[in-house]
Amino acid sequence: MEVNVKKTYEKPVIQKLKTGFTNKFGGTGFYLGRNIRKDIDGVSIEELVSQFGSPLFVFSEKKLRQKFRELKEAFTVRYPNVEFSWSYKTNYLDAICSILHDEGETAEVVSEFEYEKARRLGVSGEKIIYNGPYKPYDSLVTAVKEGARINIDHFEEILDLERVADELGIRPKVGIRINMDTGIHPQWSRFGFNLESGQALDAVKRIASGNKLELVGLHCHIGTFILEPKAYEKEIEKLIKFAYQIEDEFGFKIEYLDIGGGFPSKNRLKGIYLPPEVSVPSIDEYAERISNALLKNLRPEDYPKLILESGRAVVDESGYLITTVHAAKRLPSGIKAYVLDAGVNILFTAFWYKFNIEIDREIYGTTEPSVLYGPLCMNIDVVDEMTYLPPLPRGTRLVLSPVGAYNVTQWMQFIRYRPAVVLIGENGEVDLIREKEDLTDIVRREHLPERLRGKWE
Numbered sequence: 191m192e193v194n195v196k197k198t199y200e201k202p203v204i205q206k207l208k209t210g211f212t213n214k215f216g217g218t219g220f221y222l223g224r225n226i227r228k229d230i231d232g233v234s235i236e237e238l239v240s241q242f243g244s245p246l247f248v249f250s251e252k253k254l255r256q257k258f259r260e261l262k263e264a265f266t267v268r269y270p271n272v273e274f275s276w277s278y279k280t281n282y283l284d285a286i287c288s289i290l291h292d293e294g295e296t297a298e299v300v301s302e303f304e305y306e307k308a309r310r311l312g313v314s315g316e317k318i319i320y321n322g323p324y325k326p327y328d329s330l331v332t333a334v335k336e337g338a339r340i341n342i343d344h345f346e347e348i349l350d351l352e353r354v355a356d357e358l359g360i361r362p363k364v365g366i367r368i369n370m371d372t373g374i375h376p377q378w379s380r381f382g383f384n385l386e387s388g389q390a391l392d393a394v395k396r397i398a399s400g401n402k403l404e405l406v407g408l409h410c411h412i413g414t415f416i417l418e419p420k421a422y423e424k425e426i427e428k429l430i431k432f433a434y435q436i437e438d439e440f441g442f443k444i445e446y447l448d449i450g451g452g453f454p455s456k457n458r459l460k461g462i463y464l465p466p467e468v469s470v471p472s473i474d475e476y477a478e479r480i481s482n483a484l485l486k487n488l489r490p491e492d493y494p495k496l497i498l499e500s501g502r503a504v505v506d507e508s509g510y511l512i513t514t515v516h517a518a519k520r521l522p523s524g525i526k527a528y529v530l531d532a533g534v535n536i537l538f539t540a541f542w543y544k545f546n547i548e549i550d551r552e553i554y555g556t557t558e559p560s561v562l563y564g565p566l567c568m569n570i571d572v573v574d575e576m577t578y579l580p581p582l583p584r585g586t587r588l589v590l591s592p593v594g595a596y597n598v599t600q601w602m603q604f605i606r607y608r609p610a611v612v613l614i615g616e617n618g619e620v621d622l623i624r625e626k627e628d629l630t631d632i633v634r635r636e637h638l639p640e641r642l643r644g645k646w647e
């Protein structure tokens with residue numbers, strides 16, 4: 191007997207597709223060849239996934255060294271006394287840090303954890319800059335003993351360091367972190383001592399009156415992904431003016447000006463439709479503004495060390511994330527949606543940046559507006575709210591970039607294991623630099639009380 195099963199009604203969807211003109215996201219109606227990536231530095235996407243699984247972070251050693259050398263050349267040809275200090279919080283994988291230390295960078299850390307990691311890699315104390323608003327007392331003792339440069343964040347830290355000085359019987363050299371108005375909004379006023387209100391001057395007075403610390407440096411970090419080079423020019427002008435006030439009124443000689451980082455990569459901030467090649471200034475523009483401000487405002491024969499703590503601009507473009515399409519669905523609005531095996535748990539910067547999306551093969555068919563979701567049972571797990579893609583079969587690999595900055599330091603072990611990370615060397619060799627997690631990584635620090643064992647068996 192034949193049974194007629196009534197099919198569920200699904201209303202038709204009419205979706206306007208633009209097939210010949212550029213849309214506001216910079217895409218056209220057809221998936222062009224420039225959006226296809228079959229390899230990274232000559233190693234095929236399929237080979238990488240076959241060996242290490244998906245999702246997978248991939249770093250290019252060639253690109254990493256290239257970006258650092260561009261930064262180094264831009265500044266050293268313009269100013270004679272520059273130090274480059276790698277920002278550990280941006281990416282503290284051993285392999286990444288080691289490459290940059292090999293290129294001559296010192297280490298900039300913002301916690302005792304990062305300090306310990308730098309020392310473990312062989313970085314000596316005097317080549318570590320210790321920043322951050324929370325520096326436990328024991329870590330300050332270690333940093334002072336080992337000659338690290340400490341940039342003081344608040345008045346309590348002055349007191350802590352004076353206690354350390356008494357305990358060790360030495361007079362530590364220190365810097366202070368200040369914040370200021372450089373025209374960037376919102377102003378980063380949380381960290382350090384404010385310049386315009388007089389708080390920074392009060393900090394100098396407090397250090398001088400205690401007579402236990404020697405002030406030798408000024409540090410200021412005006413923000414992140416700064417798209418206006420002129421802001422750094424203002425920062426330099428104010429730092430130099432304050433440095434000479436300190437030298438003239440208190441007798442401290444300012445040996446270094448640490449201007450932090452904040453230089454952007456060729457990533458695309460959400461809300462900015464111009465491509466990064468247009469919206470992001472070159473590193474030479476920043477170097478020109480900063481160096482000219484130094485040479486214009488410094489006294490004759492005075493060349494304090496310029497310290498740069500650049501992170502994102504060096505590492506971001508060397509990082510890629512390979513992810514795989516797991517499923518496709520049509521949302522009630524008519525928008526096409528894809529479920530990927532990578533989400534915001536490992537791609538934290540997806541909240542702020544619209545990544546370049548490439549696919550691993552030629553796919554024919556008209557592109558349409560699409561949403562990319564991750565694998566989490568969370569509504570906020572959106573990798574891209576709106577991008578134009580052709581019909582993607584299950585198993586299609588997507589390559590997202592640039593993702594080298596902050597993702598492998600801010601990623602979470604949430605719902606899914608964190609993936610493997612590999613490095614492609616300059617000669618094409620592929621090295622596993624972080625293994626993918628399994629259950630032992632998650633439970634090895636847990637302790638189940640004996641009284642709870644076997645209750646459900």
